Amino acid sequence: MVKTKYIALLRGINVSGKNKIKMVELRAMCQEMGFHNVKTYIQSGNIVFESEENNPGKLENKLKSRLFTTFGYDVKVMVRRQDYFQKTIEGNPFINPQVDIKYLHVTFLDKIPDSELAENLEHADYGTDEFRIVEDKVYLYFPNGYGRTKLTNRVFEKKLKAEATTRNWKTVSKLNEIAAEG
Numbered sequence: 001m002v003k004t005k006y007i008a009l010l011r012g013i014n015v016s017g018k019n020k021i022k023m024v025e026l027r028a029m030c031q032e033m034g035f036h037n038v039k040t041y042i043q044s045g046n047i048v049f050e051s052e053e054n055n056p057g058k059l060e061n062k063l064k065s066r067l068f069t070t071f072g073y074d075v076k077v078m079v080r081r082q083d084y085f086q087k088t089i090e091g092n093p094f095i096n097p098q099v100d101i102k103y104l105h106v107t108f109l110d111k112i113p114d115s116e117l118a119e120n121l122e123h124a125d126y127g128t129d130e131f132r133i134v135e136d137k138v139y140l141y142f143p144n145g146y147g148r149t150k151l152t153n154r155v156f157e158k159k160l161k162a163e164a165t166t167r168n169w170k171t172v173s174k175l176n177e178i179a180a181e182g
Contacts, residue, residue, distance in 0.1 A: 003036055003050040005082035005179045008063055009108060010045025010075050011153070011165040019073045021045070029070050033062060039178055045075070046171065048082075048178045056080060076163050078108055082179035089176055092169075093132045094141040104169035105146060107131075107138040107153065113160035121159045126151055133160075140166070 013019050023040040026047065030038040035049040053059055056079040064077045094104055118133045129149050130141040138156060142149045146168070153164040167175075 001052040003052055004054055005048070005050050006056065006059060006079050007082060007085055007175050007179055008045075008047040008049070008059070009078045009080075009165050009167065010047070010063075010067070011077075011163075012075050013045030013073075014043045019071075019075060021067075021071055021073070025071075029066060030063075033066055041175055041178060042171065044171075046167070046175055048175060076110075076165060078110060078163075078165055080108070082176065085172065085176040085179060088137055089173060091134055091137075092139050093134075094130070094139055099141065101169045101173075103142050103145065105140040105142065105166050106169070106172050107140060107156050107164050107166040109136045109138065109156065109160065110163040112136045113162050117160050121156075136162075138164075 013021055023043060026045075027038045027040055030047060030049055035051050038047065038049045040047055051059060059079040060077045063079065064075070067077070068074055088106060092104065092106075095101075112135050113133065122131075122133065126149070128143050129151055131151060132139045140146075140149075140151060142151075146166075153166055156162065156164040
């Protein structure tokens with residue numbers, strides 16, 4: 001059976017001392033679930049793996065359920081194919097030689113937001129912070145750093161009525177690189 005490469009993003013793992021999971025335990029759990037070539041990146045809940053399953057939604061549900069039964073944490077899980085990450089990288093409107101990538105982030109949404117909600121959010125003033133909503137992603141440019149922005153996951157969830165998780169550009173790029181490796 002053909003295996004597809006996936007990247008899973010867990011929200012709220014190992015943040016501020018909450019929902020602690022050792023990556024070795026997370027990898028072991030994924031291997032027990034039948035995932036192949038399981039790798040994790042940094043401590044914040046990023047998993048790269050292969051699976052025969054071709055439905056990312058089913059994988060999300062399986063991971064969410066297993067995380068709860070194994071660790072007792074009810075966390076948001078998003079699973080995307082590796083080619084989705086490649087397209088995310090290729091589609092970043094803020095990439096140019098004048099922009100330091102340390103100020104770039106991507107918020108991943110669990111669905112494409114309603115166009116009216118997206119339009120309302122785009123008309124608000126967020127100072128020097130910039131964003132572009134492209135399908136189920138929000139590309140972010142925070143020239144003063146992520147720690148100072150008001151454009152948090154909670155804002156996007158409330159305004160776009162979608163679940164969200166954010167990764168910095170270095171993490172997005174590295175996850176794609178790991179998934180693209182043979």
